[in-house]
Amino acid sequence: MSRRPSPSSSTAVPAARYLIGIDGGGTGTRARLVDSAGRRLGQGEAGPSALGQGVDQAWRNIRQAIDAAFLAAGLTPAAEADCALGLGLAGAEVATRRERFLASAPAYCKLALATDAATTLAGAHAGRPGTIVAVGTGTIGLARHADGRETSANGWGFPVGDEGSGAWLGLLAMQIAQQAFDGRSAAGALARAVWRTAGGSRAELLAWCEHAGQQRYAELAPLVFETEADDTQAAALLAAAAQAIEATVVAIDPRAELPLALCGSLGRRLEPYLDAATRARCVKPAGDAIDGALQLVREQIRQPLAPGIP
């Protein structure tokens, strides 16, 4: 048996006056400040902190979001040693990035790091077993099973994966617009809407695509919903997105025994397109990714490391 301090052992746990939950992605960072009793004090925002965009930028924006949260709470930013941080960051699944990020951390009294998908899962089901499919710019499915196992599907990134996501819908919408432009198919409402947004000549469309990445393609996704009623190709894209979500759900929970929370702006919007059996399993998320990040750091404070293990 390994020596393990009891959860009430206070010597190994540094005191945290404040708990801070972070949700960091490719577009922005949100920080929520709560006191040691869990009371919400304030929230702040800053630029992106996805680790794939660089570790220095991530820390810069995380600290800025934290300062903004203290400001919103009417407080002077506290010393790092008084704060425990729970972070859910996009890109934290890549080990080299995660290590570089942790190695350059300021001296917070506690740090708990997971992917934004993991904190979304923890928040949605309050740490209990369940599944999420988060559909926004990207798509990922994650399940926490009753035996503690975690399974994931989808979420392989742009442009190859993330089926059902905003960027995926936008990429396929642009493909439809290109095919209609050069006469490979008839031009419908979706193609015309894309031309109005991205350009009505071959040169303009080529220039738009040359500089477009995941974020920019995702900005075309609303056009698919807007033209659905008048365009069978748009309707087919939304049906395909729903199928991609269903396939993700089946992969992470093949026996269909866990509750499902659809998260992200597009997750909620695509719910009516899912088949009846999948819709029947959908529950309202208990909390958001920041709730999950706060839960993560609370668990670590309750379960301090055994003495001698750094």
Place this chain on the structure above:
Amino acid sequence: MSRRPSPSSSTAVPAARYLIGIDGGGTGTRARLVDSAGRRLGQGEAGPSALGQGVDQAWRNIRQAIDAAFLAAGLTPAAEADCALGLGLAGAEVATRRERFLASAPAYCKLALATDAATTLAGAHAGRPGTIVAVGTGTIGLARHADGRETSANGWGFPVGDEGSGAWLGLLAMQIAQQAFDGRSAAGALARAVWRTAGGSRAELLAWCEHAGQQRYAELAPLVFETEADDTQAAALLAAAAQAIEATVVAIDPRAELPLALCGSLGRRLEPYLDAATRARCVKPAGDAIDGALQLVREQIRQPLAPGIP
């Protein structure tokens, strides 16, 4: 009637001792040297000269390929003023790049620039009306009609367009490998072949995709052909590539009145997958893109600009 010098007017045409044809793409540059009577003297190669990768690099590699062609011919590289250059370069359809490229040109006695697709078309049908679909890393279709009109389809670039191309096949092959890896579908021979090439763990596959672009995805395309006999998903991808080529042919030549040359490494390889009607129109290309580039510059020498027009 506009004043136009007769083709025999020699005063407006600088003397070209050598004609040089260039075929430049994203992977390499080939230069072929012929004398003023059209006799082939030598050929040389160098790195990429696609204009999208930079104008300075393009000129560096073009000059290096020309020097190599002179060397192969057993000649000292001639002065630029003695050479007329016909160039077919990937990316030459973007006006700003084309202008920057021409503005930084060495003092060749004649320069004729077109896209590599245009020189491939000119070479394949020896300047006569016809259509090509060039299928390699990318896919583009181009037609020159009897009335001189040119029409194009496909060729919108990676990752959104170029349906039927090597990069497109590779991207879809990786998608199949990802879906099999996380349990969204069963693993077939193609998925296993991709795992052997790109990695057998989620972290390895993610890392491979993070650094993969058009060229790297195209390197997966041979796996689709290799696993076709054992994998219905691989066979379906090749059928979809053939359909993409057929749709491209129909768009550029809706009345099916022109001969069709399938060019590029994958064009020839995909010909057996096309429907019988499309296959029946296929002709062997009369020449390659360098022949087309040489023809382009010869036409310009034969048709000098009217006096007073720079």
